Amino acid sequence: MRAALSEYNYDWTLYAMFSTAANTLNGSRKEYERMLPRVSTFRGIIEPVMATGEPGKLFLQGMGEYLRRVVNAHQEGKKLCLTTFCQAPALFWAMDIVPILLEPMTVAGTLVHKGGTSEFMDYCVEKGFTETSCSSQRGALGAYLCGLAEPPDMVVIDTPGICDTNANSFSFFAAHENIPFYQLNYPPELTADRSREYHRKDYRNLIAFLEEQTGKKLDPQRLAGVIAEMEKQDRLICDIQDLQRVVPSPVPIIYNFFIYALRFTMGGRKEATDMLAAMLECAMDNAANGRSGFLSGEERARGLFVYIDHYSMNLPLWMFLEEKGITHLGGILDRFYQARAPYAGDAGYSLSMDSLDAMIDTLADANSRLPMVKQIRGPYDARDMWLEEALSLAKLYNADFAVYSGTPGCRNTWGMVKLLARDLEKAGIPTLVLNSDAFDDRVESWSNTKHRIEEFLEVRRIAG
Amino acid sequence: MNDILVTAATRVGNPAVDEWKAEGKGIIGHVCSHVPEEIITAAGLFPYRLRGIETQSTSIGDTYFGPFICSCPKAILENAGRGKYSFLDGAIMVQACDSMRRLDECWRKAGEDYPGIVPPFFHYMGVPHKVTDYAIDWFVEELEKFAAALEAQFGGKVTSEALAEAVSLHNETRRLLIRLEEMRAMDNPPLSGEEAMTLILAGTAMPKSVYNPLLAEELDAVSGRDGGHGGKIRILLAGSVVDDLAMFRTIEAEGAVVVADTVCFGSRDYDGLVEEENPSFKSLARRYLNEQFCPRMFGYYQKRLDVLKKKIADANVDGVILQNIRFCDLHGSENGLFERDLEAMGIPCLRVEREYGPLGDEGRVRMRVSAFLERIAQAA
Numbered sequence: 001m002r003a004a005l006s007e008y009n010y011d012w013t014l015y016a017m018f019s020t021a022a023n024t025l026n027g028s029r030k031e032y033e034r035m036l037p038r039v040s041t042f043r044g045i046i047e048p049v050m051a052t053g054e055p056g057k058l059f060l061q062g063m064g065e066y067l068r069r070v071v072n073a074h075q076e077g078k079k080l081c082l083t084t085f086c087q088a089p090a091l092f093w094a095m096d097i098v099p100i101l102l103e104p105m106t107v108a109g110t111l112v113h114k115g116g117t118s119e120f121m122d123y124c125v126e127k128g129f130t131e132t133s134c135s136s137q138r139g140a141l142g143a144y145l146c147g148l149a150e151p152p153d154m155v156v157i158d159t160p161g162i163c164d165t166n167a168n169s170f171s172f173f174a175a176h177e178n179i180p181f182y183q184l185n186y187p188p189e190l191t192a193d194r195s196r197e198y199h200r201k202d203y204r205n206l207i208a209f210l211e212e213q214t215g216k217k218l219d220p221q222r223l224a225g226v227i228a229e230m231e232k233q234d235r236l237i238c239d240i241q242d243l244q245r246v247v248p249s250p251v252p253i254i255y256n257f258f259i260y261a262l263r264f265t266m267g268g269r270k271e272a273t274d275m276l277a278a279m280l281e282c283a284m285d286n287a288a289n290g291r292s293g294f295l296s297g298e299e300r301a302r303g304l305f306v307y308i309d310h311y312s313m314n315l316p317l318w319m320f321l322e323e324k325g326i327t328h329l330g331g332i333l334d335r336f337y338q339a340r341a342p343y344a345g346d347a348g349y350s351l352s353m354d355s356l357d358a359m360i361d362t363l364a365d366a367n368s369r370l371p372m373v374k375q376i377r378g379p380y381d382a383r384d385m386w387l388e389e390a391l392s393l394a395k396l397y398n399a400d401f402a403v404y405s406g407t408p409g410c411r412n413t414w415g416m417v418k419l420l421a422r423d424l425e426k427a428g429i430p431t432l433v434l435n436s437d438a439f440d441d442r443v444e445s446w447s448n449t450k451h452r453i454e455e456f457l458e459v460r461r462i463a464g
Numbered sequence: 465m466n467d468i469l470v471t472a473a474t475r476v477g478n479p480a481v482d483e484w485k486a487e488g489k490g491i492i493g494h495v496c497s498h499v500p501e502e503i504i505t506a507a508g509l510f511p512y513r514l515r516g517i518e519t520q521s522t523s524i525g526d527t528y529f530g531p532f533i534c535s536c537p538k539a540i541l542e543n544a545g546r547g548k549y550s551f552l553d554g555a556i557m558v559q560a561c562d563s564m565r566r567l568d569e570c571w572r573k574a575g576e577d578y579p580g581i582v583p584p585f586f587h588y589m590g591v592p593h594k595v596t597d598y599a600i601d602w603f604v605e606e607l608e609k610f611a612a613a614l615e616a617q618f619g620g621k622v623t624s625e626a627l628a629e630a631v632s633l634h635n636e637t638r639r640l641l642i643r644l645e646e647m648r649a650m651d652n653p654p655l656s657g658e659e660a661m662t663l664i665l666a667g668t669a670m671p672k673s674v675y676n677p678l679l680a681e682e683l684d685a686v687s688g689r690d691g692g693h694g695g696k697i698r699i700l701l702a703g704s705v706v707d708d709l710a711m712f713r714t715i716e717a718e719g720a721v722v723v724a725d726t727v728c729f730g731s732r733d734y735d736g737l738v739e740e741e742n743p744s745f746k747s748l749a750r751r752y753l754n755e756q757f758c759p760r761m762f763g764y765y766q767k768r769l770d771v772l773k774k775k776i777a778d779a780n781v782d783g784v785i786l787q788n789i790r791f792c793d794l795h796g797s798e799n800g801l802f803e804r805d806l807e808a809m810g811i812p813c814l815r816v817e818r819e820y821g822p823l824g825d826e827g828r829v830r831m832r833v834s835a836f837l838e839r840i841a842q843a844a
Contacts, residue, residue, distance in 0.1 A: 127800065128797060128799070128800020128801060128803060128804060129797045129800055130788070130793045130796035130797045130800075132532070132790065132791050132793055132796070133793045133796075133797065157762075160593035160594065160760075160762045161559060161590075161592075161593055163562065164561050164562040164760065164793070164794055165562060165793050167593075167762050168759070168762070168793050168794050168797060169797075170762075171759075171762040171763055171765065172797045172798070172800075172801065174763070175765035175766070175798075175801050176801060176804075181762075181763045182763075183593065183594055183762050183763055185592055185593045185594045185599065187590050187592075187602065188559055188588065188590040189590075194602065194605060197598075198598060198599075198602050201598040202596075202598070205596065378588075379568050379569050379588060380569050381569060408531075408532040409532070409793070410532075411532065411533060411534075411561075411562035411563050411566075411791060411793070412562040412565075412566070413530075414529070414530030414531070414532045414533055415529055415530060415533055415537075415562060415563055415565075415566025415570065416566050416569055416570070417530055418527075418528060418529070418530055419528065419569055419570065419573050422573075435531075
């Protein structure tokens with residue numbers, strides 16, 4: 001690893017970048033322009049984010065605040081819990097624990113560091129971790145393994161039964177560092193009564209584990225506050241995603257990235273609510289004025305990402321889609337299955353604050369419908385699973401095509417994506433399977449990935 | 465060694481399969497050591513552990529699975545696609561690991577292109593990844609569903625008596641294999657690792673009622689024999705699935721003897737007995753969740769390390785070979801932890817990544833093993 005990379009802590013560097021960027025928004029245009037050369041590798045992000053106005057500003061501020069909490073947790077007497085993106089952070093915030101969402105931490109590093117997090121990924125291998133594991137964990141995990149971040153006090157995951165590769169990264173880290181570990185385990189079915197019971201018992205066990213680690217009981221008042229905030233966020237997200245159904249979509253395409261970043265890190269906190277409210281306001285204004293969410297104003301096609309996005313420095317996927325006039329209809333990362341979401345059907349959850357038990361039960365239900373946890377727990381063509389969801393979303397959102405973007409480390413989806421693509425094609429939805437790594441440009445450069453998408457669009461006569 | 469055992473250990477089909485079919489009885493294939501075979505036996509059926517041996521390519525497997533997948537389920541699908549598993553009356557798919565659980569849909573979808581390759585009974589079974597009272601209860605329900613599905617398809621009844629008989633039969637197999645393990649641990653083991661593995665593998669492809677007497681006979685025959693392995697470097701083999709003999713042959717050709725293992729066709733499959741007093745689905749659930757060494761059970765690293773340390777001590781092991789099939793991240797990364805912790809205790813370890821099946825990369829593995837044995841010899 002280059003000496004330069006170990007000069008400052010990974011989490012602190014991210015915090016410094018995001019909070020500085022957010023602070024400059026309070027200054028004059030001249031001050032902002034003077035700042036840009038000092039954040040050269042971040043510049044490509046700040047500008048498109050800033051171009052979205054208030055939502056972009058709140059996104060940067062929200063990320064800055066999240067990272068501040070991570071960096072200062074121990075100093076403020078709080079415990080740090082390493083967890084995964086598909087684990088709702090609300091319970092941690094309610095218990096005064098700061099969650100480190102590992103995958104968003106990798107994405108943040110990939111966006112702002114030249115060369116992404118590749119050296120940290122390689123460092124994992126030096127510590128005995130497999131190079132074939134998922135890069136979305138390996139990126140930030142390397143920084144934690146080499147002690148270049150505030151050390152987590154515990155590990156909590158919810159991916160056993162969903163994604164072994166993901167779960168394995170966390171259990172490896174817990175065993176490597178010899179710190180307490182808890183797993184929420186999920187049965188193959190989502191909505192069966194016995195699955196629901198299992199989720200709820202397991203979730204109560206998690207609370208007992210967190211109480212043991214912190215020495216504090218779960219405070220119902222505080223939990224109610226967090227759930228109330230989640231409820232607001234759910235409503236805002238549902239409204240935004242409802243607007244995406246309009247043709248042309250009035251929702252700027254970068255919004256799905258904003259939802260990803262803040263819902264996973266600040267779910268249940270006011271920062272995320274404020275950003276979502278600003279996003280909805282802008283989208284509604286566009287809709288009221290018959291505008292699309294594109295800067296160019298023209299929507300030429302609508303694409304559904306059936307798995308995740310592609311992250312490289314300067315958000316090239318979103319820039320490309322913007323340039324082509326292709327609406328990003330979201331992927332599994334921004335679908336949460338609130339009961340009132342347009343895609344939820346009868347698999348959705350509703351939050352309740354009627355009693356402590358009701359709050360815990362509904363949090364468990366919400367948690368069991370998070371990205372990946374919902375779609376890929378059972379056979380891909382079973383009820384509520386990946387195929388049913390992709391077909392329904394494609395229809396609901398009028399998708400012209402579908403794209404699978406993931407990582408070679410994703411054993412689970414690579415085990416069934418050819419079948420999914422075949423079924424989507426049979427249903428008349430042109431589908432592209434990308435071999436690139438969403439978090440590691442060394443597997444395939446963005447320019448090659450872009451070329452493959454362009455070739456696909458040309459051959460299938462989409463957005464021409 | 466008895467030819468029937470050798471054939472069962474090395475071929476997909478074998479005389480025991482033929483005889484069972486000739487009697488008009490059913491065979492159920494499965495893919496994981498978390499499947500309680502006792503239920504299949506109690507239903508009057510023969511549990512057969514599926515393997516991808518004898519494959520020459522994975523062209524069918526590659527059509528359905530993606531490229532970044534363990535070659536073991538691909539090779540099993542290859543055999544199915546080529547009709548080698550046409551003797552199966554049923555198959556159980558299990559949430560074993562990510563690659564293996566996807567055999568479920570890949571096999572079913574391949575069946576649309578290769579008619580007749582999907583057995584008439586095809587059942588998906590969930591297995592919890594943790595051991596708690598509610599996980600055991602949930603698994604019991606899953607076993608009840610499984611037994612009911614077998615009964616509905618094949619007409620037999622999984623009665624308490626039949627279950628007790630099956631538990632007793634399978635425990636007898638385990639006791640015999642534990643006896644074999646003790647023989648392997650002797651200073652001068654009467655059998656090589658390859659011979660021992662031949663005996664173990666045969667049991668996964670034969671009805672236990674046929675296998676047990678043959679195994680007992682073999683153990684009696686070799687007991688007290690001078691195997692000629694005294695003084696050799698003693699190896700424990702750990703990691704991903706090993707279900708063919710090439711790996712043992714490669715290690716032993718370099719002058720070592722494999723005296724113990726923790727692989728899932730080996731000791732992982734027979735460690736731990738099911739309670740024999742009034743056995744129930746709950747007894748099965750307890751045994752199959754508690755006594756498993758697979759890293760799919762997340763958060764139990766220390767327990768697995770303790771098992772490994774005990775086996776190393778019991779068999780007086782000189783070195784541990786930690787192998788994993790490419791893309792098997794569970795074993796691959798746990799091997800990294802084992803290597804760190806065992807080396808710190810002064811136990812030499814070799815970590816090696818390989819492909820599944822008869823070693824396509826035998827030369828490379830042989831070179832790594834040779835260098836490892838040289839390291840142990842020099843330190844002695």
